[in-house]
Amino acid sequence: xxxxxxxxxxxxxxxxxxxxxxxxxxxxxxxxxxxxxxxxxxxxxxxxxxxxxxxxxxxxxxxxxxxxxxxxxxxxxxxxxxxxxxxxxxxxxxxxxxxxxxxxxxxxxxxxxxxxxxxxxxxxxxxxxxxxxxxxxxxxxxxxxxxxxxxxxxxxxxxxxxxxxxxxxxx
Numbered sequence: 001x002x003x004x005x006x007x008x009x010x011x012x013x014x015x016x017x018x019x020x021x022x023x024x025x026x027x028x029x030x031x032x033x034x035x036x037x038x039x040x041x042x043x044x045x046x047x048x049x050x051x052x053x054x055x056x057x058x059x060x061x062x063x064x065x066x067x068x069x070x071x072x073x074x075x076x077x078x079x080x081x082x083x084x085x086x087x088x089x090x091x092x093x094x095x096x097x098x099x100x101x102x103x104x105x106x107x108x109x110x111x112x113x114x115x116x117x118x119x120x121x122x123x124x125x126x127x128x129x130x131x132x133x134x135x136x137x138x139x140x141x142x143x144x145x146x147x148x149x150x151x152x153x154x155x156x157x158x159x160x161x162x163x164x165x166x167x168x169x170x171x
Contacts, residue, residue: 016046085165088158096120097162100129100151104159108145113138121149129155 020043027036092100099120102108111117121138124130132138132149142148151159 016043019043085168088162089165092123096124100124100155101159103130103146103149104151104156106146108149110143111141111145113140124155127154128152129158 020040023036023040023043027040095116099117103124118135121130121132121135125132125135130149130151135149138145138148
């Protein structure tokens with residue numbers, strides 16, 4: 001069926017090209033007029049548009065296929081978003097997430113620099129979520145860890161994104 005359309009369009013293209021040539025000959029032979037010039041311009045535009053008519057026709061007749069493809073793409077995007085959200089939620093453990101939230105609050109409270117807390121701080125610093133002068137120089141115990149460690153813009157964006165994902169998951 002597509003080949004049938006193509007044959008018809010090429011036949012129309014050939015006829016219009018022939019008419020264009022005749023009109024150009026008339027123009028060059030001195031029989032020029034405004035109508036002749038307008039006819040030549042219109043035919044030239046048709047010559048340009050005819051090869052694209054197959055694309056327009058296929059879009060018109062294949063609308064159902066386009067809707068089906070869009071539906072499939074929407075499902076794939078939704079699945080990808082869901083997987084990305086899960087990946088983000090699992091990218092750091094809950095305890096590290098809670099540590100980051102406390103640092104963001106600016107009132108971490110009392111702490112003891114356990115091995116686990118130290119590892120969390122190194123990891124959070126390495127991925128760019130917190131900044132600290134030197135983690136090993138932070139006192140072993142203290143009243144507020146937020147005095148030594150601050151959250152970065154990336155860390156705040158992570159918290160915002162994770163909170164929005166958790167809200168969407170609970171909805």
